[in-house]
Each structure stands twice: as structure tokens, then as C-alpha cells.
Amino acid sequence: MEDKKIVYSGIQPSGTFTIGNYFGAMKNWVKLQDDYNSLFCVVDMHAITMPQVAADLRRRTYESLALLLALGIDPQKSILYVQSMVPEHAELTWILNCNAYMGELSRMTQFKDKAQKQGENIRVGLFDYPVLMAADILLYQTDYVPVGSDQRQHVELARDLAVRFNQAYGDVFKVPEAIFGESGARIMSLQEPTKKMSKSDENLNGFISLLDDPKQIVKKFKRAVTDSETEVRYDRENKPGVSNLMEIYACASGASLEAIAEEFSGKGYGDFKLKVGEAVADTIRPVQEEYKRLLADKGYLEQVMRNNAEAASRIAWRTLAKVRKKVGFVTV
Numbered sequence: 001m002e003d004k005k006i007v008y009s010g011i012q013p014s015g016t017f018t019i020g021n022y023f024g025a026m027k028n029w030v031k032l033q034d035d036y037n038s039l040f041c042v043v044d045m046h047a048i049t050m051p052q053v054a055a056d057l058r059r060r061t062y063e064s065l066a067l068l069l070a071l072g073i074d075p076q077k078s079i080l081y082v083q084s085m086v087p088e089h090a091e092l093t094w095i096l097n098c099n100a101y102m103g104e105l106s107r108m109t110q111f112k113d114k115a116q117k118q119g120e121n122i123r124v125g126l127f128d129y130p131v132l133m134a135a136d137i138l139l140y141q142t143d144y145v146p147v148g149s150d151q152r153q154h155v156e157l158a159r160d161l162a163v164r165f166n167q168a169y170g171d172v173f174k175v176p177e178a179i180f181g182e183s184g185a186r187i188m189s190l191q192e193p194t195k196k197m198s199k200s201d202e203n204l205n206g207f208i209s210l211l212d213d214p215k216q217i218v219k220k221f222k223r224a225v226t227d228s229e230t231e232v233r234y235d236r237e238n239k240p241g242v243s244n245l246m247e248i249y250a251c252a253s254g255a256s257l258e259a260i261a262e263e264f265s266g267k268g269y270g271d272f273k274l275k276v277g278e279a280v281a282d283t284i285r286p287v288q289e290e291y292k293r294l295l296a297d298k299g300y301l302e303q304v305m306r307n308n309a310e311a312a313s314r315i316a317w318r319t320l321a322k323v324r325k326k327v328g329f330v331t332v
């Protein structure tokens with residue numbers, strides 16, 4: 001790899017990606033890959049922290065890879081790979097576990113939210129999820145982690161673990177930094193705009209999947225929750241629905257929030273919602289076509305998986321070998 005700064009990020013193959021994932025993270029990944037040494041990972045080991053059906057997980061791993069390629073991740077420029085195919089992740093997780101505190105993991109808001117869904121039998125993997133994420137990042141001596149703002153706390157933990165390990169054993173890890181796109185760091189549900197848009201939302205009208213049919217997309221935007229006023233104005237606190245739609249429109253069209261407010265001044269919400277829906281549908285239509293083409297080419301997807309897992313593993317091993325030595329594992 002050339003001597004450039006390193007960018008690392010990941011996405012779970014659980015459900016189809018939403019425009020929240022795209023505008024919050026992947027759009028940024030596509031841009032960054034030109035200027036950085038980038039690694040992007042389909043994190044199937046994170047996905048099994050929630051119950052999964054094996055055949056579905058396998059299928060969605062292929063689909064996720066195809067979608068990332070369709071969005072413009074170029075395997076000639078970036079290392080695009082599947083987490084479970086690189087065993088170094090699991091081994092570093094164990095070593096980091098032995099340096100992570102129960103207290104700091106208990107404070108993770110995503111854990112608290114998701115634990116509620118698992119009832120009484122909360123799995124250890126769910127609790128430990130941020131340590132696996134730290135291992136992902138630290139294995140590659142990452143400089144920047146482009147994510148949506150819901151992952152900020154997890155990247156903070158990765159930083160804390162890196163610093164703690166370096167202090168205890170000597171410098172091994174680079175201390176990474178989270179970075180966020182200009183807008184779209186937090187796209188909210190169309191139905192409950194104070195809640196993050198999520199691919200696992202039970203209310204299908206709450207999120208836009210990147211594979212939704214364009215007509216369906218426009219329909220979902222028409223149903224989006226707004227407020228009892230009529231003014232298209234950005235005010236996250238008092239007008240969360242409208243502000244979210246403005247942000248989505250900004251991401252899809254490239255227009256600024258001010259320009260959007262001006263464009264719709266004096267017009268009702270109906271017209272505004274329709275325009276947002278059309279802009280989103282236009283953005284993702286070409287992606288869907290490319291996705292279908294790629295998904296039909298299983299041989300190509302498998303070749304990308306194989307080659308990139310090898311490339312990732314070579315880099316990961318360099319870090320892991322140092323870590324193993326530092327903690328006192330014998331190598332003969």
C-alpha cells in the first residue's frame with residue numbers, strides 16, 4: 001500500500017442498507033477511497049450479536065458486498081472484505097477484552113438499547129460488540145473512521161483501548177479518530193423523526209431501503225411525519241420531521257439547507273415531500289441497476305471476497321504479531 005493515511009469502516013449485513021447508512025457513512029467512503037488507503041468491511045461477526053438465520057446472513061453478506069460495489073467502492077482502490085474471513089479480528093478481540101472494563105462497556109448506549117430487545121438472556125457478544133469493533137479498527141493502524149454519529153461512542157472506546165494498551169505494553173496501536181460527513185451524520189426515521197432511521201425498524205414506512213422501488217420511495221416520503229405548520233424551515237428541535245427531510249434532500253441533491261428553505265418558501269409540505277422522494281429515487285436508481293448485475297455474478301463476488309480477505313489479513317497480521325509479542329505469547 002502507498003504511504004497514505006488509513007481509513008477504516010464497516011457495516012453490518014443485517015437487513016438492507018438504508019439511506020441513513022448511505023448518506024451517513026457509505027457516501028463518504030466512496031469519496032475517501034481516492035485519497036486514503038481504505039478498508040471497508042462487511043461485519044458479519046457483529047451481526048451475530050443479534051439472533052440471525054444462517055442462510056439469511058450468508059445471503060445478506062453477498063448482497064451487502066454487491067451493494068457496496070454498486071455504490072462505488074472500488075476493490076482496486078480499497079480493500080473490501082468480509083470480517084469473518086479474517087481470523088485476526090477474533091484473536092485481537094480476545095486480547096483487548098482482557099484490557100477492557102465492564103464499566104465502560106455497560107455505558108454504551110447502543111448496548112443498552114439493544115439489550116432490551118434480548119430480554120433476560122442478554123448475550124455476552126452483544127455486550128462485547130464494541131471491543132470487536134475496536135479490534136477491527138486497531139488491527140489496521142487506522143487514522144480515520146468515517147461513521148454516522150451513532151457510532152461516535154464506539155470509536156471513543158477504540159481510542160481509549162488503544163491508549164490504555166499502548167501505555168501498558170508500549171506503542172503498538174495508532175489512536176484512531178471518528179469522522180463524519182458534512183450532512184447526514186444522523187438521518188432520522190420518517191415516521192418518528194426523533195429516532196434514528198434503522199434497517200431493523202418494524203415500521204417499514206420509517207426507513208428507505210436502498211433497494212426500495214422508486215414508486216415505493218415516493219410513497220413513503222408522502223407519508224413522512226412533519227408538523228402542523230406549513231413552513232419548510234430547518235429547526236431540529238421544534239421541527240424534527242421537516243428538518244430531517246431537508247437534510248435528506250440536501251444529501252440527495254447537493255443543495256444547501258438555506259437553498260432548500262428558499263426553494264420551498266410559500267409552498268406546502270406536499271410539494272416538498274414529493275421533491276425529496278423524487279430526488280432520493282433518482283439518486284439510487286442507477287445503484288439498483290448495478291446491484292442487480294453484480295448480484296447475478298456470484299463468481300466475481302467470491303473472487304473479491306477471497307482476494308480482499310487475504311490482503312486484509314496480511315495487514316492485520318502485522319499488528320497482531322506485535323501484540324502477541326507484547327502480551328507475552330510464545331512464538332516459535
Ligand code: TYM
Binds near residue numbers: 024025026146151198
Ligand atoms: P451499522 O451497520 O449499524 O451502520 C453502518 C454505518 O451507517 C451509519 N448509520 C447512519 N448514519 C446516519 N443516519 C442513520 N440513520 C444511520 N444508521 C446507520 C452508522 O453510523 C455506520 O457508520 N458497529 C458498526 C459497524 C462496524 C464498524 C466497525 C464501523 C463494525 N466495525 C469498525 C466502523 C469501524 C455498525 O453496526 O454500523
